[in-house]
Every structure is written in C-alpha cells, then in structure tokens.
Amino acid sequence: MSNLPDIEERIRPLLASEPYKLNVDEHQSALLALLKDELAYACGRSASICNYVERWPIDYRTSSRIADLPFLPVGVFKSDPPLALVDRSEITRTLASSSTTGQVPSRVVLDAGTAKRMTKGVMTIIRDFIGPTRRPYLVVDTAATLAGSGELGARGAAIQGLRSFATELVCCLNSNPAGDLQLEVERLLEYATKWKDAEVLVYGFTYVIWNHLVKALKDHGVVLNLPNARILHSGGWKRLQQQAVTKEVFASGVADTFGCSPNRVIDFYGMVENVGVVYPDCEQGNKHVPAFANVIIRNELTLEPVALGQRGLVQVCSVLPTSFPGFLLLTEDIAELIHHDGCPCGRRGTAFRFVSRAPKAEVRGCGNIETFRVRSSANIA
Amino acid sequence: MSDLIQAVISPEEIARAAMRLREVALDKDLSPRSVLELFERWAAALSGNGTEVIPGAPFLRLWLRRGTLEPILERELGQAVLNGGWREEGQAKLRAFPLGVVGHWPAGNIEIQPVLSLSCSLLGGNACLVRVPSDLVEATHLLMERLRAVDPTGMLLERIKLVTFDHSREDLQMAMARNVDGAMIWGGDEAVSRVRALPFPHWTRLAVFGPRLSFAAMDAETWNKPSERFSWCQRIARDVWQFDQQACSSPQVLFLERGGCGDVSPFMDELRQAFRAENQAHPRREIHPSLTSAICLARASWLLDNVANKAWFSQSPDWTILLGEGTNIPKPTQGRTLTVLLVDDLFQVISKFDGAVQTLGLAIGSAEKEEALAHAAARRGVDRIVKLGRMHVFASPWDGMDLIRPMVRVVRHVPSQDNAGSARDRRERIVSDIKRGENDPESCKSA
Numbered sequence: 001m002s003n004l005p006d007i008e009e010r011i012r013p014l015l016a017s018e019p020y021k022l023n024v025d026e027h028q029s030a031l032l033a034l035l036k037d038e039l040a041y042a043c044g045r046s047a048s049i050c051n052y053v054e055r056w057p058i059d060y061r062t063s064s065r066i067a068d069l070p071f072l073p074v075g076v077f078k079s080d081p082p083l084a085l086v087d088r089s090e091i092t093r094t095l096a097s098s099s100t101t102g103q104v105p106s107r108v109v110l111d112a113g114t115a116k117r118m119t120k121g122v123m124t125i126i127r128d129f130i131g132p133t134r135r136p137y138l139v140v141d142t143a144a145t146l147a148g149s150g151e152l153g154a155r156g157a158a159i160q161g162l163r164s165f166a167t168e169l170v171c172c173l174n175s176n177p178a179g180d181l182q183l184e185v186e187r188l189l190e191y192a193t194k195w196k197d198a199e200v201l202v203y204g205f206t207y208v209i210w211n212h213l214v215k216a217l218k219d220h221g222v223v224l225n226l227p228n229a230r231i232l233h234s235g236g237w238k239r240l241q242q243q244a245v246t247k248e249v250f251a252s253g254v255a256d257t258f259g260c261s262p263n264r265v266i267d268f269y270g271m272v273e274n275v276g277v278v279y280p281d282c283e284q285g286n287k288h289v290p291a292f293a294n295v296i297i298r299n300e301l302t303l304e305p306v307a308l309g310q311r312g313l314v315q316v317c318s319v320l321p322t323s324f325p326g327f328l329l330l331t332e333d334i335a336e337l338i339h340h341d342g343c344p345c346g347r348r349g350t351a352f353r354f355v356s357r358a359p360k361a362e363v364r365g366c367g368n369i370e371t372f373r374v375r376s377s378a379n380i381a
Numbered sequence: 382m383s384d385l386i387q388a389v390i391s392p393e394e395i396a397r398a399a400m401r402l403r404e405v406a407l408d409k410d411l412s413p414r415s416v417l418e419l420f421e422r423w424a425a426a427l428s429g430n431g432t433e434v435i436p437g438a439p440f441l442r443l444w445l446r447r448g449t450l451e452p453i454l455e456r457e458l459g460q461a462v463l464n465g466g467w468r469e470e471g472q473a474k475l476r477a478f479p480l481g482v483v484g485h486w487p488a489g490n491i492e493i494q495p496v497l498s499l500s501c502s503l504l505g506g507n508a509c510l511v512r513v514p515s516d517l518v519e520a521t522h523l524l525m526e527r528l529r530a531v532d533p534t535g536m537l538l539e540r541i542k543l544v545t546f547d548h549s550r551e552d553l554q555m556a557m558a559r560n561v562d563g564a565m566i567w568g569g570d571e572a573v574s575r576v577r578a579l580p581f582p583h584w585t586r587l588a589v590f591g592p593r594l595s596f597a598a599m600d601a602e603t604w605n606k607p608s609e610r611f612s613w614c615q616r617i618a619r620d621v622w623q624f625d626q627q628a629c630s631s632p633q634v635l636f637l638e639r640g641g642c643g644d645v646s647p648f649m650d651e652l653r654q655a656f657r658a659e660n661q662a663h664p665r666r667e668i669h670p671s672l673t674s675a676i677c678l679a680r681a682s683w684l685l686d687n688v689a690n691k692a693w694f695s696q697s698p699d700w701t702i703l704l705g706e707g708t709n710i711p712k713p714t715q716g717r718t719l720t721v722l723l724v725d726d727l728f729q730v731i732s733k734f735d736g737a738v739q740t741l742g743l744a745i746g747s748a749e750k751e752e753a754l755a756h757a758a759a760r761r762g763v764d765r766i767v768k769l770g771r772m773h774v775f776a777s778p779w780d781g782m783d784l785i786r787p788m789v790r791v792v793r794h795v796p797s798q799d800n801a802g803s804a805r806d807r808r809e810r811i812v813s814d815i816k817r818g819e820n821d822p823e824s825c826k827s828a
Contacts, residue, residue: 055691
C-alpha cells in the first residue's frame with residue numbers, strides 16, 4: 001500500500017535532478033512505478049477515483065508502460081466541488097483555468113506539499129532555459145491578477161510561478177472602470193530606462209502581450225530598448241489566430257517592441273491541471289519533457305501513442321500533485337511528436353510541438369440535441 | 382470536385398442552376414412509375430462498386446426498392462398516383478403536381494441523407510438542388526455515380542443539381558433559399574435554425590426534420606430471457622453502431638425495467654459481447670478528436686459522479702457501456718456510448734419524455750403492455766415506436782410527417798361542364814335517366 005511520505009520521498013530526487021538528462025527508457029522506468037503508487041494512493045483516498053481506476057480495461061498494477069495507465073480527461077476538473085485527494089482543511093489554494101466566456105473553468109486544489117513541488121517544478125524547468133539568476137520581473141498584466149489568496153486564475157498562477165526568478169516585480173497594466181486592460185505607458189518607459197542594460201524577465205499571456213503592449217506601443221512608434229529582456233509567454237493562440245498573428249509574427253513583433261532578438265521570446269505550453277510542469281520552446285522550436293513528467297501523444301482513433309511525426313491528443317503526466325488526481329491527464333490539445341530523443345538543443349527525452357486545441361466538431365447532425373422541448377434537460381433529469 | 386457535385390463559389394451559379402432545374406420540372410412530367418423503375422435499377426447498382434463501405438448503404442438499397450416506395454406513395458398520394466392522371470373525389474378531380482425546385486439541406490452526419498432526401502422529392506416529380514455537406518461529398522459522389530450508370534438518358538439526373546460550399550457562406554445559403562419552391566431541412570438545432578431563417582420566398586414550403594433524441598427500452602421478461610437475450614443485444618448494438626450513434630434515431634439510453642429480476646449481470650455480459658462483435662464487424666475508420674475527448678469524459682464523469690455506477694469500455698474510444706439506475710436522462714455523448722439505466726417502471730420513464738424524443742425502440746414481452754407503452758409514448762411526443770434493431774429504418778411518416786406529400790401540390794379541378802363531371806356522376810346520371818325512362822316512355826325516346 002502506498003503512503004504519502006514514501007511517494008514524496010521518491011518525487012524529491014526527480015525534482016532535484018537536471019530535468020532533461022534522462023533518455024526515454026530511463027525516464028519511463030523512473031516514472032512508471034511511482035505513477036502506479038500514486039494511483040494506488042489516490043484510490044485509497046477517493047472512492048470515486050477508485051471506481052474509475054478499477055473499471056479501466058487494463059489493470060494498472062500489471063501495466064508495463066505508462067501509456068496503459070488510467071488517465072483522466074481534463075474536463076473532469078470542471079466538477080464542483082473540485083476533485084480532491086485531501087481534506088478541505090488541507091487545501092491552501094485553488095487554481096482555476098482561464099476559460100472562454102460562458103464556459104466553466106477547471107479547478108484544482110493544492111495543499112502545501114503540492115504547492116511547494118509546483119513552484120520547484122516550474123523553477124527547475126525555467127532555470128534550464130533562462131539560467132538561475134534573479135532579475136527584475138516585468139509582468140504584462142495587472143496587480144489585481146495576483147490578488148486574493150484563495151483562488152488564483154491561470155494568469156495569476158503563471159505569474160506567481162516565475163516569481164522565484166524575480167528581484168522585484170512590476171505590473172505594467174491596469175484596468176479601467178469598465179474592466180478593459182490599459183497600458184501604463186509612463187511606468188513602463190520608466191522601467192525600461194531604469195533597466196535598459198540589465199537582464200530582465202518579462203511574462204504575460206500571449207494575447208495580453210500582443211493586444212495590450214505590442215500593439216499599443218507600435219501605434220506610438222515606441223521601442224523599449226531592453227536588449228537583454230527574456231520574454232516568456234503562454235496561454236494559447238486562439239485569440240491571436242483570429243488576427244492572423246502567427247508564432248513568428250508574434251516573436252518578431254515582440255522583439256521589435258523590446259529591442260531584443262526574437263530568440264529571446266519564449267512560448268511555453270502549460271495548464272493549471274498540470275501543476276508544476278511547463279513546456280517552453282527550445283531553440284529548435286520543440287517542447288521537452290522534464291524528468292518528473294511525461295507527455296504521450298495519442299491517436300484519436302485508437303488512443304494508442306502515435307509514431308514519430310504524427311499528431312494526436314496530448315496526454316500530460318506528472319508525479320508532482322498529490323492533493324488532486326492530476327497524474328495522468330488527457331487534454332483537448334493536439335500536438336505532434338518530434339523526437340523520442342536527440343533534439344539538437346541537447347535536451348534528452350521526448351520532444352513535441354503544440355499544434356492547436358482540438359477543433360470542435362462542426363455539426364453533429366440530427367441527433368445533436370442539447371435541450372428538451374417542454375422542459376430543460378436539467379428538469380427532465 | 383466532380384462533375385456530379387459542383388463546388389460553387391457565387392450566388393449567380395446557384396441561381397442559374399435553379400433556373401435550369403425549374404425549366405425541367407415545369408416542362409417535363411415525371412411519373413412516379415418511371416421514377417420507381419429507375420430507383421429499382423439504382424438500388425441494384427448499389428451492390429459492390431465501393432458503395433458497401435458507406436454507412437447506411439445497405440439500407441439505401443432497400444429504401445430505393447419498389448416494394449418499399451410504392452406503398453409509401455400510395456399511402457401519401459393515393460392509389461391512383463402510379464397511373465398518373467387525375468383521381469376523382471366527388472365533383473372534383475385531384476392530382477399531385479411538383480412544387481418545382483426543392484432545396485435540400487441534409488445533416489452532416491448521415492452519409493446517405495442527401496440521397497434519401499432527394500429521393501423523396503423526386504417521387505413528387507420535383508427537381509432537386511442539394512447542398513452536400515463537405516464531409517459527405519465523397520460518399521454522395523459514389524452513390525450518384527451509380528445513378529449515372531443506370532440513368533443514361535439523364536431522366537433523373539437532369540433534375541438533380543448537387544452543390545457544395547462552406548456552411549458559413551451566407552450569400553450562397555441565401556441564394557439557394559431564394560431559388561427554391563420547397564425545402565427539406567435536416568440536422569441539428571443550430572443548422573436547422575440557420576437554414577429556416579434564410580430568405581425563402583413566401584410560397585416556399587418547408588419540411589423541417591430537426592434534432593431529436595431516441596431511446597430504447599426493455600421489460601424484464603425480455604432482457605432476462607436467456608434464449609433471446611443475445612439476439613436482443615445484437616439488435617441494440619446494431620442500432621447503436623449505425624451512423625456512429627449520431628442520428629436522431631440512434632438510441633442514447635437503454636432503459637431496463639427491473640420487474641423483480643435483480644441480477645442484470647448476465648444481460649450486461651452479453652451486451653458487452655454484442656458490442657465487441659459489432660465493433661469487430663464494423664470498426665470505426667475515423668473519429669473527430671473532440672468526440673474522442675467527449676467519450677473519455679463521459680466514461681470518467683459517469684464513474685466519478687456516483688460510486689454505484691459501473692462502466693465497461695474498450696481501451697480505444699470504440700465503444701462504451703455505462704450502467705446506472707434511475708430515470709434521470711444523461712446528456713447524450715454519442716459515438717457508441719450507451720447508457721443503460723435500471724428503472725422500476727417504464728411508464729415512469731415515458732412520463733418524462735417530450736417532443737424531443739423521436740424514436741422509442743422496444744423489446745417488450747407482452748403485446749398489451751407494449752401497446753400501452755406505445756400509446757403513452759405517442760402521447761408524450763414520440764413519433765416512432767419500433768422494434769429494437771429497426772430504429773433507423775427510414776420510413777414514412779418520419780418525425781410524424783409524410784415524406785413525399787409535403788413537396789407536392791395536390792391540385793383540385795372542378796370541371797366547368799356538368800357533363801364533364803366524374804365517371805361516378807355520369808354513371809349516376811345514366812342510372813337516373815334510365816329510371817326516368819322506365820316511368821316516362823317519351824323521355825326515354827328523346828334520350
């Protein structure tokens with residue numbers, strides 16, 4: 001029977017080691033046993049998780065590969081109350097996803113141990129990309145995004161995740177009474193003047209950086225002259241695709257605005273349900289899997305892992321969370337498998353590229369019924 | 382694109398096509414008998430030739446047979462329809478005439494629906510302008526190629542124009558609507574509402590087959606009978622598999638009435654076997670990623686929401702059986718995901734139905750009970766009550782509506798001359814004259 005201290009003890013070395021040094025086989029064997037024990041632990045903590053895991057077509061106890069372990073679709077985290085493996089009294093924070101208007105956000109609960117590992121996980125990964133030094137941290141968002149101690153949104157969680165690299169934090173947006181984001185130009189220019197030759201860390205959601213900083217400054221022909229800035233961004237491309245802004249256009253536009261090279265603009269993929277794990281682009285444009293996590297790209301027809309060069313639904317795996325069942329999660333994103341090993345950037349293990357959110361089915365036809373005629377589905381149910 | 386299905390890009394192309402179709406429809410009579418003859422040949426030509434891989438093709442072969450369509454024609458338009466000409470009704474004569482050009486907006490999930498839809502309006506002598514959804518172009522092309530092979534003179538083909546364009550091209554949708562005299566509209570809520578809102582001329586007749594849901598139900602006498610159980614399970618699997626459970630007639634939930642029989646395990650074992658066998662016989666060739674996600678979510682949510690719930694599923698998204706109890710109807714997942722609910726009383730379930738429910742597939746031991754259930758379901762808005770295994774058998778009426786009659790005009794002719802009246806009138810006059818003559822020899826002479 002798995003117990004939490006034992007699991008925590010086994011996570012520790014994975015978090016402490018260099019994140020991208022294991023080859024695929026070493027990586028798989030390091031994770032498989034731990035994930036099985038985490039599943040057993042989750043079953044012991046939650047009857048509903050146990051009901052799901054025990055109904056899985058393959059007995060996880062005898063599985064010889066991570067791909068056979070029971071995964072949860074991320075949609076289950078839209079439930080209320082959120083799925084938890086800890087008592088309510090142990091929950092220190094709830095993270096909520098950024099959801100599009102009218103949609104229910106996903107929510108995951110953190111206890112102290114998971115929160116600590118989350119911070120450590122993000123630090124370990126980001127350090128590999130930007131180095132360990134602390135530096136001035138410019139947040140392209142409002143201070144209000146970080147406020148509140150109970151529930152934190154995806155933007156707030158991402159901002160907080162990078163705080164360990166900050167000497168000081170400055171937010172350069174505010175919101176007007178109507179709730180629209182506005183750039184605090186004077187504050188930003190002051191900041192740029194103060195830190196013009198320094199290594200600066202910049203973070204914002206992709207569409208926030210583009211819509212509220214790049215476009216605003218471009219309109220006024222302003223360049224910030226921060227050649228040593230590292231600009232990290234995440235949060236999806238959907239809103240920018242509508243404006244025909246590609247990844248390359250974005251990187252070059254941001255670089256022009258900051259007066260730095262486009263290769264200092266780093267896109268990373270992540271989601272609140274996959275706490276402590278982010279996937280920054282390497283200089284080859286690939287995303288890599290750290291030692292304490294895994295990514296399986298599954299063919300949508302068979303749900304089997306795809307071959308190199310093929311696309312499919314992304315499953316993220318992480319040994320970090322113990323406060324909620326977030327070990328093995330099938331996302332609604334599509335990615336392409338690039339390498340099992342051997343990316344020229346030198347990072348070992350699986351490499352992939354994010355493609356898009358899985359497009360919604362266009363028309364499901366005459367059987368696609370959402371509401372009953374006389375009464376709502378809620379009433380009939 | 383092909384010469385059979387044209388990718389249109391401008392409203393003018395649609396208007397021109399509609400004009401040509403209207404000329405044909407107005408200038409040339411098309412008798413139901415000749416349509417039936419050609420359909421019969423088309424049905425025969427649908428064996429092999431690559432059409433067998435099209436979901437629903439075996440059914441289409443049956444649908445196009447004279448034995449299927451002749452009774453439907455006679456029921457909807459009267460027995461005289463096959464002979465052409467006018468039928469008499471009192472002082473008047475009646476005859477069905479085509480509306481002219483019928484526009485077809487089939488649903489995007491049923492491969493054979495463009496052909497099913499146009500076949501209904503061709504039987505009424507109409508010309509057809511069909512928007513083929515992008516996912517159905519290949520299947521429709523294959524089916525229409527078989528028609529071309531049996532219709533060398535183009536008797537039917539000259540009345541059919543198949544077009545394809547992106548559903549978001551409002552200008553092309555509007556052009557189609559403006560140029561049709563009738564419309565057969567099929568599909569989901571959003572699609573149907575959008576088409577209905579198009580600027581049809583005030584005379585255009587609309588036949589709307591909107592989104593519906595279907596369920597299956599069995600009483601304990603049936604599901605608990607070992608000798609029949611597996612064949613019922615096979616029928617259920619067949620109904621679930623066809624059209625990937627995305628048709629309005631696809632069962633989403635199977636209600637099992639307990640009826641004092643506690644153990645459902647043997648039935649569930651056999652249902653699982655039937656699902657596996659059906660999956661082996663009809664493996665899925667492709668799936669939309671969002672459906673895979675929805676299936677995975679349905680499995681997980683079912684088991685997480687209630688620890689008493691059970692589920693069986695393949696490792697792939699191929700098939701899923703969710704078992705629970707109660708009359709709460711879950712939101713359909715489709716994609717071969719059948720929810721089985723144990724209930725105390727089927728009448729209780731039916732009392733919760735409304736007009737959203739199209740088909741109720743039944744397997745009931747007692748004929749009296751089945752009749753009562755059918756009556757209750759019909760009162761609650763259900764339009765089709767059929768045997769399990771036959772839930773997709775397309776027949777008229779569908780959704781409670783005739784399929785051919787809505788796209789014809791039944792013209793009434795009351796002759797201006799009394800002596801040009803009906804044969805019956807003439808017979809009556811002769812009889813009356815004769816009788817008068819018997820009583821009045823003079824009159825008889827003059828006659």
